Amino acid sequence: MVHIKRLQEDGADILAVVGEIDASSSIELDLAIAKSVGEGSTKILVDCSALEYISSAGLGVFMSYIEEFRDKNIRMVLFGMKEKVANTFQILGLADLLHISSNKLEAKKLLNELSV
Amino acid sequence: MSYQYNIGCSLENLKGVRDFIRKSLRSHVVSDVVLNEIILALDEMCSNLMIHAHHCNPDHHLEMHIDIPQKGKFIFEIMDDGEMFDINRFHEPDIDNLVHEKRKGGLGIRLVKSIMDEVVYTNLNGRNVCRLTKTIK
Numbered sequence: 001m002v003h004i005k006r007l008q009e010d011g012a013d014i015l016a017v018v019g020e021i022d023a024s025s026s027i028e029l030d031l032a033i034a035k036s037v038g039e040g041s042t043k044i045l046v047d048c049s050a051l052e053y054i055s056s057a058g059l060g061v062f063m064s065y066i067e068e069f070r071d072k073n074i075r076m077v078l079f080g081m082k083e084k085v086a087n088t089f090q091i092l093g094l095a096d097l098l099h100i101s102s103n104k105l106e107a108k109k110l111l112n113e114l115s116v
Numbered sequence: 117m118s119y120q121y122n123i124g125c126s127l128e129n130l131k132g133v134r135d136f137i138r139k140s141l142r143s144h145v146v147s148d149v150v151l152n153e154i155i156l157a158l159d160e161m162c163s164n165l166m167i168h169a170h171h172c173n174p175d176h177h178l179e180m181h182i183d184i185p186q187k188g189k190f191i192f193e194i195m196d197d198g199e200m201f202d203i204n205r206f207h208e209p210d211i212d213n214l215v216h217e218k219r220k221g222g223l224g225i226r227l228v229k230s231i232m233d234e235v236v237y238t239n240l241n242g243r244n245v246c247r248l249t250k251t252i253k
Contacts, residue, residue, distance in 0.1 A: 056224035059223050084152035
């Protein structure tokens with residue numbers, strides 16, 4: 001239901017999320033982020049361009065890392081969301097708590113600004 | 117127009133629920149964003165019931181009805197036999213609290229209340245009925 005591809009680019013880990021994240025598949029997202037962090041990544045980009053759907057279980061995964069990332073100085077930027085997916089984040093006001101960019105170029109720029 | 121779908125209480129079945137809602141409403145809801153909101157709210161309701169009232173027992177079933185009495189007016193009903201899980205009795209957690217406590221839950225109820233106009237619980241012949249209404253202008 002969800003497939004997560006991981007690749008490295010310019011010192012950042014890119015997690016490309018393909019498909020739908022709901023209560024049954026949110027664990028996949030959690031494991032992918034945990035693996036990235038566990039292997040020492042401090043810059044994480046989440047490519048949401050092929051993310052078709054996210055429910056609260058998936059939002060909760062992103063939320064659950066906010067404090068840990070703050071403490072460990074890890075930066076994460078989400079980018080490329082379709083309008084319907086971005087809307088789900090907006091309903092809860094999560095756009096203010098997470099870093100969200102419209103495309104990869106801007107996401108990389110934001111990642112570097114956050115790193116300064 | 118009305119539609120019905122029966123669901124076993126397994127989280128694996130949520131995808132089928134979403135497909136059912138999408139197919140049923142596709143010709144009635146123009147906006148992709150609004151359609152996704154409705155799908156999201158009902159997915160949250162079903163997953164809450166499956167987890168909290170039915171402990172993900174696939175032999176327990178939910179019954180979903182969609183009724184469109186007039187253009188732009190939607191009535192969704194979810195029926196089940198479990199203990200009643202009334203989201204109106206739960207206080208939505210504060211967002212900052214969620215971040216602090218690293219709780220991966222509690223957001224769903226907030227989504228449902230934001231998206232739907234009304235969430236009402238009744239009892240019909242001993243079954244729980246959760247009725248959610250939404251009007252789209």
